[in-house]
Amino acid sequence: MSDALTIEAVDLRKRYDAVDALAGLDLQVPRGSIYGFLGRNGAGKTTTIKILLGMAKPTSGTARVLGADVAASAAAVDVRRRIGFVSEDKELYDYMTVDEIVRFTASFYPRWRPDLADRYRQRFGLRPDAKVKTLSRGTRSQLALLLALCRGAELLVLDEPTSGLDPAATEEVLQALVAHAAADGATVFFSSHQIAEVDQIADRVAIVDRGRTVVAGALDDLRAQYRRVQFVFDAAAPAAAFRAAGVARIARQGRVMTVLCTAGAESVVAEARALGPVSVDVMPVTLKDIFLDTVNVEEA
Amino acid sequence: MLWYKSWLETRWRFLIGLALLLMMACSSVASYPRVAQLLPDAAPLLRNIDATSVVGRQILRAVDAESTYRGFVWWQWIQDNLSKTSTVLAILLGTGGLLAQTRGGAAIFTLSLPVSRDALLETRAATGLGELLVLAVVPSLLPPLLSPLIGQYYSTIDALVHALCVFVGGAVFFSLATLLSTVFSDVWRPALLACLVAGALFIVEPVVLGGAPYGIVGAMTAESYFRTGAVPWPGLFVSAAASVAMLYAAVMNVNQLEV
Numbered sequence: 001m002s003d004a005l006t007i008e009a010v011d012l013r014k015r016y017d018a019v020d021a022l023a024g025l026d027l028q029v030p031r032g033s034i035y036g037f038l039g040r041n042g043a044g045k046t047t048t049i050k051i052l053l054g055m056a057k058p059t060s061g062t063a064r065v066l067g068a069d070v071a072a073s074a075a076a077v078d079v080r081r082r083i084g085f086v087s088e089d090k091e092l093y094d095y096m097t098v099d100e101i102v103r104f105t106a107s108f109y110p111r112w113r114p115d116l117a118d119r120y121r122q123r124f125g126l127r128p129d130a131k132v133k134t135l136s137r138g139t140r141s142q143l144a145l146l147l148a149l150c151r152g153a154e155l156l157v158l159d160e161p162t163s164g165l166d167p168a169a170t171e172e173v174l175q176a177l178v179a180h181a182a183a184d185g186a187t188v189f190f191s192s193h194q195i196a197e198v199d200q201i202a203d204r205v206a207i208v209d210r211g212r213t214v215v216a217g218a219l220d221d222l223r224a225q226y227r228r229v230q231f232v233f234d235a236a237a238p239a240a241a242f243r244a245a246g247v248a249r250i251a252r253q254g255r256v257m258t259v260l261c262t263a264g265a266e267s268v269v270a271e272a273r274a275l276g277p278v279s280v281d282v283m284p285v286t287l288k289d290i291f292l293d294t295v296n297v298e299e300a
Numbered sequence: 301m302l303w304y305k306s307w308l309e310t311r312w313r314f315l316i317g318l319a320l321l322l323m324m325a326c327s328s329v330a331s332y333p334r335v336a337q338l339l340p341d342a343a344p345l346l347r348n349i350d351a352t353s354v355v356g357r358q359i360l361r362a363v364d365a366e367s368t369y370r371g372f373v374w375w376q377w378i379q380d381n382l383s384k385t386s387t388v389l390a391i392l393l394g395t396g397g398l399l400a401q402t403r404g405g406a407a408i409f410t411l412s413l414p415v416s417r418d419a420l421l422e423t424r425a426a427t428g429l430g431e432l433l434v435l436a437v438v439p440s441l442l443p444p445l446l447s448p449l450i451g452q453y454y455s456t457i458d459a460l461v462h463a464l465c466v467f468v469g470g471a472v473f474f475s476l477a478t479l480l481s482t483v484f485s486d487v488w489r490p491a492l493l494a495c496l497v498a499g500a501l502f503i504v505e506p507v508v509l510g511g512a513p514y515g516i517v518g519a520m521t522a523e524s525y526f527r528t529g530a531v532p533w534p535g536l537f538v539s540a541a542a543s544v545a546m547l548y549a550a551v552m553n554v555n556q557l558e559v
C-alpha cells in the first residue's frame with residue numbers, strides 16, 4: 001500500500017448467508033482527501049465501513065487502513081485508535097450524560113482534544129448534564145460528531161453523517177467537517193446517498209452499486225471527463241452501437257438519443273454524424289447525472 | 301473506563317438486589333425469636349409427617365436444622381434466601397451486553413472503540429462477578445452483626461465461608477446467562493432459559509444427590525460445611541470449572557458475532 005493512501009481495498013467481498021453485500025469492491029482513498037462514498041441504500045456502503053473498522057471480516061479480498069490489514073483483530077484495535085467514527089444511526093449510550101460519554105470516549109484516545117470538545121459542545125449547544133436519551137436526533141448526531149472529531153484522528157469515517165438532520169443542522173455538520181479536515185489535515189471518508197452534500201464538500205468520490213465500485217476518481221476529473229451527448233433525428237432514433245471508447249450508456253426516446261460518455265465525447269459525436277442527426281448537443285454533467293446514469297447502467 | 305460503562309449498565313440491578321438481600325438478612329435474623337417460640341409447639345405435629353416422601357423429608361430437615369440458631373440462619377438465610385435470590389440476581393447481572401445492544405444500535409459505537417471484543421466481554425464479566433461477590437458477602441455480614449441484638453451469636457467465619465460458596469455457585473448461573481446473551485439478541489430469552497436451568501437444578505439436584513458436596517447447588521448451599529465443617533471443595537471446583545468454560549465459550553461467541 002502506498003503511503004499516499006489512507007484506505008486501500010482490493011476485490012473486497014462479503015457474503016451474508018445467500019446475499020453478496022460486497023461483490024469485489026475496490027477503493028483507494030488518498031491521504032488528506034475528503035472522500036464521498038455514494039450509493040443507494042443497500043449498495044454496500046455500511047458493510048464496507050464495518051470492514052474498514054475491523055468490525056466485520058471480509059469473506060475475501062483485502063482492506064488496509066492507515067497501513068494495517070484490518071482483518072487482523074489486534075491491528076484493527078490499533079487502527080481504531082487513529083480513527084474517528086460516526087455510525088449511520090448515531091446510537092450512543094442512552095444511560096450516560098453528555099459529560100459522561102465525552103469522558104468515557106476520551107479515555108480511549110491518547111490524542112483526545114479537550115479544547116475542541118469544549119468548543120464543539122458550546123457550538124452545538126450540548127448541556128454536559130443532559131442524558132443522551134433526552135437528546136433529539138439532530139443533537140445526538142452532533143454529539144456523535146463531537147465524539148468523532150475530538151479523537152485527534154488521522155482518519156474520519158462517517159456513515160451517513162447527516163441522515164435525519166434538518167437542512168440547518170446538515171449545513172453545520174458539513175461545515176464542521178470541512179473545517180476539521182482543513183485544520184488537522186485529516187482524511188475524511190464519508191458515505192452518503194445525498195448527492196448534493198457530496199458535491200458540496202468532497203474532492204474525490206466513489207460510487208458503489210451492488211457491492212462494487214462503478215465510478216471512482218477526483219470529482220473535478222469526473223466533471224471534466226463525463227459528457228452527455230444528445231442527438232435529435234428527424235425520425236425515430238436509430239439503434240446504433242458506438243465503437244468509440246468511453247460510452248457508458250445509450251438511451252433512446254422517440255427522436256432523441258442520449259449518450260453518456262466517460263471520455264472522448266468528440267469521437268462519439270464524429271461517429272454519430274454518419275447517422276444523420278438534425279442536431280447535436282454536448283453537455284456537461286453533474287455528479288447527480290453520473291450517479292443516476294452509472295447506477296442505471298448497472299441495473300440494465 | 302470500560303469498567304465504568306459496565307457499572308452504569310448494571311448498577312440498578314445490583315443496587316436493587318443488594319437492598320433486597322439486606323432486607324432479607326435483617327428479616328431472617330429478626331424472625332428467629334418467633335420461630336424459636338413456635339418450634340416446640342410444632343414438635344407433636346412432626347410425628348404425623350411421612351418421612352419417606354420428598355416433601356416430608358424436607359420438612360423434617362428444616363425443623364431439624366432450625367433447632368439451633370446456627371441452623372436457623374443456615375436454613376432460612378443461606379440455603380433459602382441468599383442462595384436462591386443470588387441465583388436470580390446472578391442471572392440478571394449476566395444478561396445484556398454487546399449482542400443485546402445491537403437492537404438499540406449502541407453496539408456499533410462500542411465496536412468502533414479501540415478495544416478488543418475479548419476485553420469488552422471480560423470487563424463486563426469481571427464487573428458482574430465483582431457485583432455478585434458483594435451481593436453474596438455484604439448481606440451475609442448482617443447475621444453476625446445483628447445476632448447480638450436478639451441475644452444470639454453467629455460466626456463471621458461461617459458467614460464468609462457460606463457467602464463465598466454462594467458466590468462460586470452463583471457464578472455458574474451468571475456465566476450461563478452471559479453465554480446465552482452471546483447467542484440471543486434480547487435480554488429475556490437468556491434470563492428465562494438460565495432461570496429454567498437454575499430452577500431445574502435447585503429441584504432435581506437435592507433429590508438426586510441429596511445435598512452432596514459435589515453438585516453445584518450442594519456447593520452453593522454448603523450443607524456439608526454447616527453439618528460437618530467440611531468445605532464442599534468438589535462442588536466448588538465443578539462450579540468454577542463450569543463458569544470458566546462457559547465464559548470462554550462466550551468469548552469465542554462474541555468474537556464470531558456479525559454485528
